[in-house]
Amino acid sequence: MPNLQNTAYDSPVDVLTEDQARDALAALAQDLSDANKAYHTDDAPKIDDATYDHLKRKNAEIEARFPHLKRADSPSDQVGARAADGFSKVAHEIKMLSLGNAFDDADVFDFDERIRKYLNITTADETLAYTAEPKIDGVSLALTYKNGALITAATRGDGEIGENVTANALTIQDIPQHIENAPELLEVRGEVYMSHADFAALNARQEATGGKTFANPRNAAAGSLRQLDSTITSERPLRFFAYAWGVLSSPLADTQFASIERLAALGFAINPLTKICKSPEALIAHYTDIAAARADLGYDIDGVVYKVDALAYQRRLGFRSTTPRWAIAHKFPAELAWTRLNAIDIQVGRTGALSPVARLQPVTVGGVVVSNATLHNEDYIAGIGGDGQPIRDGQDIRCGDMVQVYRAGDVIPKIAAVDISKRTQSKPYVFPDHCPECASPAIREDGDAVRRCTGGLICPAQAVERLKHFVSRAAFDIEGLGAKQVAYFFDDDTLPVKEPADIFTLKDRDETGFTKLENRDGFGKTSVKKLFQAIDEKRTIPLNRLLFSLGIRHLGESSAALIARHYGGWATLERALTTATIGDGDIWDYLLSIDGVGAVMATSLVMAFQNPAERASIDRLIAQLDVQDMPQVALSQSPVAGKTVVFTGTLEKMTRAEAKARAESHGAKVSGSVSAKTDILVAGPGAGSKATKAETLGVTVLDEDAWIALIGEA
DNA sequence: GTGCCTCGAGTTCC
């Protein structure tokens, strides 16, 4: 809590005596540090943003007047404090995607083969070339230039929305503020990084001044780029390599390599190890060269990126949901570390899944201290992979074992191997067959890898996880009511929140609460008022979010949206699912006719609405809400939007997969066989029975050129 | 039945 008895907090700075100022700075350092800690570690801010900013400004004012009183632990030097609140958001016009991964040579050959198959290019044909360049281990940044002037710099964020760090980017030497002879609009993408030498010097400096040291150059680069005060960023030796582009008013060139060279000509640093390779063998050779040079580069890299060189091919290959088809990252083998497995704990998830977690003797792997690792499931501990094949040479994992840890994808800690020569436990780990939280039997269904608690709604662990899911970002996303808070209310005897509906009755119940919320530790009048306001705001909720929030098994964010769009409103959806029969009838058939919905999902959905206890809980929730209908989907402009299309015969201008992907991007549905539902048949040479059938049914038949003209593509 | 591709669920550390 702010140290309000300290009068300096409210006194004008210019009347402070030196002693008062010294006290005030000490109190501010303490309060701001507490606030940061609460904000970051407890997920429960003790003071609101306005107060926080006020205190921080006050601190800066006092320091400005009494520079010699500035403390070693001054809050103005603190790294990462509430930075996320400080930057405005920037939407990426073209999404910043991640890349698929290759871990060995075979994956690289597969990549090449996939591309050749998609484009219908044989190995003998040398028109297919790739670029290969080191994958810098830093922070991605998108720089937008208008008429040659740097307008915005945005971090990747979630790929769609990033943070505006323009002021900080302007302080980076490698990033030109003005460029000549550039397209009117140019978005340059690349990586911000810190060299090993600069990283070591920075940490030494931080240590000397009592500042925070960084675990590795990437964290240092990320932390420096996200400083709210750009004068701090300007003192950090950040560098930048350009490797891609986003929106452009005119093309840079017609190959990847030439485009990057063009960026170099415009004044951007590009990586000197970028090379053209004409075969997977050449890619792997360059990878080996880069791996050999890795230690001497002077900056961190975590692999080599391969991209199809011809932009025309890149365009044809297009994108999968989260990655481009025309690029892949060939990763270096992960760093490994040995440590002791102290215990195996079992966590219970929202769906009742029992997940084993390894508690490890903390160990540094890849610059980060790891103390937990996922063990996935029963079979994984026993040494059996998902395909039934042995993993870790079939070795099982026991408590007390020395295990080798790595971070999969440089993030998730996993166990690579076990040293059985150091084993002390003579018996294999026995996976519990009862829920550790509610003691209900935990069973494993046929063909299922996970064991699940059968307690359902009565299992407290499941109930809490369901609530956490309910308030999560893609569901109700109530500000100030995160996982920590829901768990707090779940265990609170005077104001219990046991199911979603209880969240919306909190305010009324608080009126009669024994110790009113605003009088409790960690809450205040303002924060409670804000919380109730945030809850009220979410009483109006779109159908897709509501459906997702219910936490029905097999129904994730995108499937919930799919179902919501098909039914449009709560009343329609509720009526249908309440009266549906599993495996039979019109409603069942309709559910299965939705592209992307199968029997498993449909069963799960119907059961949730027809299980009396679960249904009662849903009804109590709905009584508190105003569920919004889904907006009518804006149909694509294309003349083929909503039409069902079938391709037959030989396609000469594109492959099957490509034709399908492109038709779908215009809103058409592609089917394999001609039926009464078919709108258009695209027939290439050699079309057989399908063409005949189409004519009988009166379906429009087009040749490939006519189809391309129709969808308006050259 | 096999082989993509996408989604869902669970996980770690900052």
Added chain:
DNA sequence: CTCGAGGCAC
């Protein structure tokens, strides 16, 4: 980020 499972095309 990864694995497993669901859904669908071949």
